[in-house]
Structures are given as structure tokens and as C-alpha cells.
Amino acid sequence: MIDRTSILKQPNKISYFNEVLKMQEYYQKSIIQGDLSHDLVWIGEHQLCYTIGRGGNYKNILFSFNQNKFNLYKVNRGGEVTCHMPGQIVVYLVFNLKNYKKDLNWFLRKIEQIIINTLNYFEIKGSTKRGYTGVWCDDKKIASIGIGCKRWVTIHGFALNIDCDLSNFNKIVPCGIEGCLMTKVSEFHPNLETFDVKRIVKKFIESEFNLNFVSE
């Protein structure tokens, strides 16, 4: 078997989106250039911001972003507009898929499985919807996914709502799906801390991708 190792970064503070994006791009570039043989997993939370994929439809942003009162970033990932904020776990996977499988669909399905396994651990039933990438609890969306890729090295990842202010999603059409309602883990388990969920997410990333975490 190929030895898959990944650097794990778990900042304690709430991070700014653009700083972490720069870091991801730096790692992606290093892996592409062959300067780095480890993948990168980043697990953290963001200050309130909105991001939209390159193919995203600006109709789905319902606030005036000309004034950019709200932080809006157009980013190099797939998918429509979404929202990040404290209380939502964001996971970035900078992976060299040449060491796994050169198949983005496979990668998306793996990510969905990690989220479902995590929810399942806390006895929440999450499921996927055909044609709507992401993870759902009944008809409400609990996790969003968006990936970018260059020479089979991925960037970005997923966001799982734990205990966050869902009203922030009212300013957009989440993932471009009209009428899409959002939910969060705390609606099922009010006492759960993001810290506990992060620990389990990490565990399932490790097992689903069959990798070992190392310190840098």
C-alpha cells in the first residue's frame, strides 16, 4: 500500500477565510511542484463570510454585495454560494489524488461518507440526495461540499453546521437550491460542542482515506 500521510492543522482561534485560502493554495502549489509529499487536512471555523464558486450564479446572493458589507469571496471551487461562520466546522482537504484515485466523483462521495459517519456517531441520520452533493437530514441541509482541483491536487472541502446562527443563510439561496432549508447538529443535540465533533470528524477522515496524520 502507498503510505499516505497528511499534515493536520487544527487552530484554536476562529480564522479569517482569506488567510486560510492563501495557506491552502500554498500547500496545493507545493504538492504540485513536488516540494511536499504530505497532504493537508485543516479543521477549523471561520469568521462570518460568504463564498461563491467560479461557476456560481450571482442571482443566489440576495444582499447587495457591491458594498461588500458582508465579506464575499469568489473562490476556485465548484458549487454555488455558501456561508461560513463561527459554530460551523470547516474542513479543507488538500489531497494529491494521484495517491488515491484520480476521480473527483469518488472524492466527493468519500467526503459525504465522512460527514454521514460523523453524524451517525452522534446518532443523527444523515443522507445524500442524488444530484445534490452535500449531506441532508431529512429535507434540511446540514453540510455543504465544494472542491477545486489542479493537476489532481484538491483544494477546499466541506462545511458542517454544528451550533451556528442559521439566519445568515437567509441572505443567500444556499448552494443555489431554491427553498433549501438548513439545519445544524445542535438542533438534534443541544449540548454538543464543536470540539467534540471535530475530534470525530478527524477520526473518520483518517479511516475513510486510510491515512496517517503527522505533525509538520
Added chain:
Amino acid sequence: MSHEIFMPALSSTMTEGKIVEWLKNPGDKVERGESVLVVESDKADMDVESFQDGYLAAVLMPAGSTAPVGETIGIIVETEDEILSVQKNNKTVKIQSDENKKDIQLENKSEEVSVKSVKTAKREEPKNNKVEEKIIKNESQIDASTANSSSRVIASPKAKKLAAQNGVDLTKVRGSGPHGRIQAEDVLKAKGQPTAVPWIGEGDYSAGIINNQVAKSITKEIGNSFGKPGETVQFNTLQKAVNKNMESSLGVPCFRVGYSIKTQNLDNFYKKVKQNGVTMTAILAKAVAKTLNNHPQVNASFSENGIKYPDSINIAIAVAMEDGGLITPVLKDPSKTDLFELSREWKDLVKRSRSKQLDPDEYSTGTFTLSNLGMFGVDRFDAILPPGTGAILAIAASKPTVVANDNGSISVEKVMQVNLTADHRVIYGADGAAFLKELADLIENSPDELVT
């Protein structure tokens, strides 16, 4: 020289992809490795990079449109002078589709966009239709332009060769390939020859049913010689290396085991995927790699310390060099790569091996070797085991063969003979036989499984 940009396969199940954005405009300079456009499938974006330095000459599909995997979506040329001639032949489409423009207009008015005015998710459907319509329109434009106006003929190398051999005037042939590109079949059709698509083999020559005329011309061209009569020509470096490798096999106790494989289903499958740029070599490499997954012994090799089981299954495939010698570019772990990507990798490897630009890692890491002479109509042969590996598979042409069936009836089926040469210190007769049986079963009954 112009190079096509194809719609890439982002996953094994993807049949078409959406062009999100062209990062370059027609006429822009591009460097090797620079991102030219962004393609999206599902929630994943992929940057498509240029494989060479040059200029983006034409954009054949606009941003926002959807194209099937393997379709030509843009053209890159090597020099600035070529831009015009390519643009003349291929109507460059607007970089942005009207659909997107509308979005942008709306963007500016976004303050007025209320929840109410955003249509339901259903709007996806009409949008797609529109895009499709647009594609069809684009295609017909391009078709028309290549069919009548151009003086420059767009044809595959194989078609050009066949046309020259058969005296067919390419300017009068209607191409059935992408954007009116003339394919080998079109030339044969124009010549009035049977269009049974010669189906096996790589690159320049056809195999399968080889009609005599074509076969003759192949012999004429390929029967090359590196010296004149009476001369003794020194071996070149590559020939010397091959000699050494071949001689070392004399110290290996080899045995051979053969199998006849029916190829009707494979044949049909190949016809289906060929239009997406899939090569027969990629199909065979993948079939072998998939089968080796279940037969690790056949992927193993002899070493002083015992039987060595490699980390991965890397399929080396022999490619003859024009100036003598041969090289074995390696497809790494083909069972993990989808067929479209694999075919592209293989074409790239062949191209770079002909121009001697392979890294050692790309020709010396094979764990199992394939040698395919099917394109010459060979009915059977055996291969010499390359050092450091346990087995090599010789693949002959698929030919219509009279087959006696178990129930006593007789039928004609296309049959391809394969012949495994193996190191008996590592691989025993039963191992080889079991491997071949499973390989035959895969090729005969479920070639469709090879896509993923």
C-alpha cells in the same frame, strides 16, 4: 502545429462536463502548465492546463456550455502566425454565453432581486436545453466552415497516411470526427472500401480484418532497415540496452501459456468508447491490471532474497522506436484510473517516448509488460521476459476464426490469441492459467466494467 484541448474526465462516471470559465482569451499566450479553462462536474472544479507553450487560437465551446468528455473544446498553436489560419477554420465562439451575460446584468441589479423573483430549482431544465441548442448550433457552424471554405484539411495522421496510400483526395472527403475532422474510416469510405473499423492496436496502423492492400503498404513502410546492404551498423545506445535486457532473460527459466479470447463484446465496447479518445492499449492495460489485482502472484518477480511483491501494479507496454530499439512506457496503477484519463496518459507517454522525453520513472517501473503486435495482423507470437519482472503478455490480432462449440456446432467468431511468458521460479503454470482464464472472462463478458 496545432494541439487540441479536450474536455477532460474528472471522474470515471462523468460523460460530460460544463465549462465554467475560460481563463484565457483567443490570441493569448499560454505557457506549459498554465491553466487555460475551468471545467466543473458536480461540486468539483478542475483547472485544465496547457500541455505546451503557445497561443490559445480558438475557443470552440463557450463558458457555460456543456461538452461530452473527449470533445475538442479549444485549440492551441505553437506560433503566433498560426492563430489566424486556425481561427479561419474554426469559428471561435464567444467566450461567454448569452446565458452568463444575463447573469452579469442581473448582478448589477441584484439589490432588486428579492426572494420572490428567484425562480424555482426547476429552471435548471430549460437552461440545459438552451445550452444544448447552442452547442448544436456551434457545431453546425464549425462543420460548415470546414466542409466548404477551408483550404486547410483537418485530418488525423492515420487518415492522411491512408489517403496518401490510396490516392484519396482529402479535400473531397467529408469528415465525421469532431468539427469535421477527417478520420481513417472516412478515407476508407471515400475509397469505397469496407468500413469494418480495424479495431485493435495503437496509433498508426489498423488491425483486425486487414485487407491486403493496406497490409501490403504497411509492410512496405515498416520493413525498415537501419543500414544498407553490405554494411555493418553499430548498435545505438537504446539497442545496446535492449540487447542486454534480452540476453539476461537467457538466465531465467521461462515457460509459456496461451489462451484464445473471443472479442465480439470488446470490439463493440471499443467502438462505443473510441469516439471519446479511448485507445485499445488503454483498454487492454486496464483489463490486465484489473485481473492482476486478483492474481498478485503474476505481478510478482524473482529476487535473490525471495519472491518480490511490488507495491502497485504498473503496466509497461512495448513501443518500437523509429530509429531502432524499443522502450516500455509505464501506465501506473491503471486499475485506479478511469479509461478516458488512462488513454490520454498513454497518448502522452507514446508521444514523449518518440521524442525521447520520458523520465526514467516513466519507463523503468513496470511490474508486468504487454507487447501488442495485433496491428500487424500477427496471429500469435511469444515475447521475451524483461528483467526484474515476472511475466509478459504477448497480444496478437483478433481474427475471424472458425470455432467448434461444445454442442458440436460450428460458428465464426473473432478470436484473439494471447501468450503469457513467465518466470517459473515465481509463477507456476496454474497461476498463469488462472490469470488468463479470468482475463479472458473479463474481456469476453464484461468489457463495460473497464470504464471505471
